[in-house]
Amino acid sequence: MQTVTREPAAAPRRLPARRARLPVRRRLAGALTGLVVLPLLTLLMHxxxxxxxxxxxxxxxxxxxxxxVGLIGGLLPALTAxxxxxxxxxxxxxxxxxxxxxxxxNNVVALVSFLGAAAVSxxxxxxARRTQEAETLAxxxxxxxxxxxxxVAEQASLRRVAxxxxxxxxxxxxFPAVAQEVGSLFGADATPIARLDPDGVATVVAVVGEPPAMLAAGSRxxxxxxxxxxxxxxTGRSARTDDYHDGCGPADNADCRLGIRSAVAAPIVVEGRLWGTIGILGRHERFPADTEQRMVGFTELIGTAVANADSRAQLTASRARIVAAADDARRRIERDLHxxxxxxxxxxxxxxxxxxxAVPAESSELQRQIGRVAEELTGAMEELREIARGIHPAILSEGGLGPALRTLARRAAIPVELDIRTDDRAAEPIEVAAYYVVSEALTNTTKHAHASYAHVSVEKRGSRLHLSIRDDGEGGADPARGSGLVGLRDRVHALDGSIEVNSRRGxxxxxxxxxxxxxx
Amino acid sequence: MTVRCLIVDDSRRFVDAARGLLERQGITVVGVASTGAEALEQAAELRPDVTLVDINLGGESGFDVAGQLSRRGDVAPSSMILISAQTEPDYADLIAASPAAGFLSKAALSAFAILDLLGPLDGDSLDPRSAPRGR
Incomplete structure (x- = not known):
């Protein structure tokens, strides 16, 4: 299994604080300006x-x-100046x-006016300066x-995929979910996800938007x-091709002919190996420079999904192979015995x-002896049949699940009500598993449940076979302890099935x- | 006139033993087939009075062969008996559904058992003394 850790995105730019007053530094600068400019001006004019x-x-x-001075240092330095x-x-x-x-x-009036004008200006x-600053700030x-x-949109999108x-x-x-997310996040016109096969051919496994024909899902x-x-x-790295139009002519520029202006593709890596790519295609604008970097989170998630599914599939397949090999061996032994x-x-x-x-009627003792041997032999055959049946139920291959379960029910120590609603033959490993589920359940019921009857139902639900075995016993069976039930669970899971045991006491x-x- | 029997079974060993026993008890084994195709061929050619069909016929199902034989009409369903090394309860449903007249466990095979199942046939040359009942 892989896990993805993603660095938190860079903190957003810090917003300028709203300033009620100019900072001291600015006011000092204003005062300083006043101290320099006023004497200088006076000297110049003098x-x-x-x-x-x-x-x-x-x-x-x-x-x-x-x-x-006012513009630099604010009102107080201005008035002082x-x-x-x-x-x-x-x-x-x-x-x-x-x-x-x-x-x-007149000069007194001029001075007073000067002071007033200075203050107002x-x-x-x-x-004015504040307004401009406020606009910049806004x-x-x-x-x-x-x-x-x-x-936020990117994080939400990543979270949904994760x-x-x-x-x-x-x-x-x-795949389609990621293509959808990435496509809408980057405003792409089409978002294909392609798998790269060892022979260098790409297969489009999912695509959203309005892809060119060659990028239709499933195309190779x-x-x-x-x-x-x-x-x-x-290169195994992200790549982009911008401005296809600039070079668009009779030249072999495929995307150009497809009406694509800008394309970015990012690698999807699964356990160190380049698995495929996710691309975004734009017909009108170039994608921003940080696009490749922002796609990394998505490609990592796709890689993890593929890796996880691969491990799961391998595990399931190997379990199924083990079960099938064991079944094959049992079937062979039963066959050989038979x-x-x-x-x-x-x-x-x-x-x-x-x-x-051929023994003459007079030799009655020999007759009897031969009769005893024949009886012993018959007993031995019966035992052997029993063993063979336990190893693999031959009737399953012969007649399928229905007859096999009916035989099972007939041989059970308690009355078994059978409700078999399908005659369809399932694949052999499935029939074998179903048979063992019922067989093991009935064995448990007979041995431990003190039940007076059991009910078995088998029906087809869509593409699945549904089995149910209930009894009227005392319950309290612990599926974790009975090795038979654990074995059943493994067998059923190996076939991508499910099994549930409900056994509350009473x-x-x-x-x-x-x-x-x-x-x- | 004797009872003429066709055995459809792929076990050489069993066929030999069965032939020895049945012939001593007055049933002539006129033919042996080890596959369904051979069985159809032989049935058409020999027109046996009794046909024994093994349920576990190698890769084939004896039930299917019995069905084909009865559909072809060379063998009367009432003269067909399914046999197996297993006992009857293992196949009860399938036996009931089959056109064959009945079932015999191989170990219990005898001319008497056959006649018991099928009722009196034309061949009445059976020697009851040499055909003790089953086991």
């Missing part, structure tokens, strides 16, 4: 630009500096120069959501480059009778078994 700019231009330059700028203007550039006093009342700039959230949605695998669903049923073909599957076959020893004893018996008839015993009419 020296190089002295006499060139008038007061309003100077104030505009300061305003720009304040807004820049505004006050500092106003102070600087009042001191250096307003008459009287180099004094804080302001002579012209800072607030508006900051708000986009990031939306992207993360989408990533998360895809991831559940099927864990339940031991046969690969033939798992030899994969040739540039098909992605051919590259998987050659054809050899039994016939010899029968002939001996007839010859003895012939000798007896309620009698009921054994129900089901066998396929034709073993695999």
């Amino acid at each position: 020296t190089v630009l002295r006499g060139i700019l008038n007061l309003s231009s100077q104030m505009l330059l300061y305003l720009v500096a304040v807004v820049v 505004a006050v500092a700028a106003a102070t600087l203007v009042a001191y250096y550039f307003m008459a009287p120069i180099d004094a804080f006093a302001i002579a012209d009342p 800072s607030v508006i700039g900051l708000a 986009t990031a959230i939306a992207e993360s959501r989408e990533e998360l949605r895809v991831l 559940t099927l695998v864990a339940r031991g669903v046969p690969p033939a049923d798992i 073909w030899k994969p040739e480059p540039p098909l992605a599957i051919a590259m998987v076959l050659r 054809d050899g020893t039994q016939q010899r004893l029968v002939s001996l018996c007839l010859q003895l009778r012939l000798a007896q008839s 309620e009698g015993t009921a054994i129900v078994a089901e066998l396929p009419l034709r073993p695999n």
Whole structure:
């Protein structure tokens, strides 16, 4: 058995936290900017630009500096910078120069307006910046959501497939389910799963979507480059072929002629051997770059399903072979006993009778002696018959299950009611198993159950043979302990059948078994 | 006129012993067949008064051979007896379903037993003294 462990997917990108305030680092940067820019500006206007700019231009330059500080550091540095700028203007550039006093009342109005404008510009700039940040943030959230949605869908899909695998669903049923999941997950137009046979021919075991004719389920073909599957076959690794259209011409580009634009194929590995591939085909868009990586989880699950089914099939087949070999041996021994020893004893018996008839009537003692020998011989033959019957019921091969069970019922020590509703002959191993189930059940009933009667029913239900044996005994039979029942269970399971023993104390015993009419 | 008998059995040993006993008891074994095909051939040719058919006829079923013989009409079903090394209860159902007149365990085979089963036949040359009842 294989188990699949899957690394947890990479954690989704961290979402930016919603910020009520700017971080300290930003506010410090703003303050620093103010401390550098304002003196620099003042120096510049005091020296190089002295006499060139008038007061309003100077104030505009300061305003720009304040807004820049605000954009970087937020409101507090901006307002501080505004006050500092106003102070600087009042001191250096307003008459009287180099004094804080302001002579012209117009200039007082200008300064107050400057402060107001600085404050408003800072607030508006900051708000604009916040809005832009919020938009970026919203986009990031939306992207993360989408990533998360895809991831959740992928995990859910993997889980559904893993559940099927864990339940031991046969690969033939798992293939279409996986193709369906993978196809819808990656938005493929067609999703084929193909088995690669040793002769290099691929067989499509399942396909969903709208496949090109050559990919119809059951179709067989030899994969040739540039098909992605051919590259998987050659390298044993995932492969993709994009932009088939670019090279589409009279050249031998099969997928191109099939109307496929992009194809990705991933290897399915079973116990170290390349078993096959799963492919996704798109007619319109290329598949994203991480597609191959995301398909790994699915191919691992398919590989596990195939490996498990293989082991199960091998186990079942070997059990069936062992049972069949044992049955063959028993049948041969019974045959040998019948054809050899039994016939010899029968002939001996007839010859003895012939000798007896040749003895003159006067020799009554010899007559009697021969008679005794004949009786002994008859007894020995009866014992031998009994042994042969136990080894293999000849009537089973002769007349089938019905007559064999009727003989069994007739020979049972308690009354057995038989309800046989089918005359169809099943395969021999099945009839033998069914016979032994009834035989063992009746033996147990007779020996242990203290029953007054037993009821046996046999009927065909679909493609299976249904057997039921019940008695009115005391119940309490433990199927785990009786070696006969354990042997029966093995025999029935080896044939892909089922058997159930119900034996609650005081309620009698009921054994129900089901066998396929034709073993695999 | 003697009773003419065909034995259908694939065991040489049994056929020899049966022939010895039956012939001493007044039944002539006119033919022996070891397969179903041989049985049909011989029955058509010999038209026996009694036909003994072994149930376990190698690969074939004696019941099938008995059925074929009776369908072909060369042998009257009432003159056919199934034989086996087994005892009757093993095959009771199949014997009942077969067209044959009855069943004899091989060990119990004798001219007397045959006549007992079939009732009086034309051949009345049987010597009761040399044919003690069965076992």
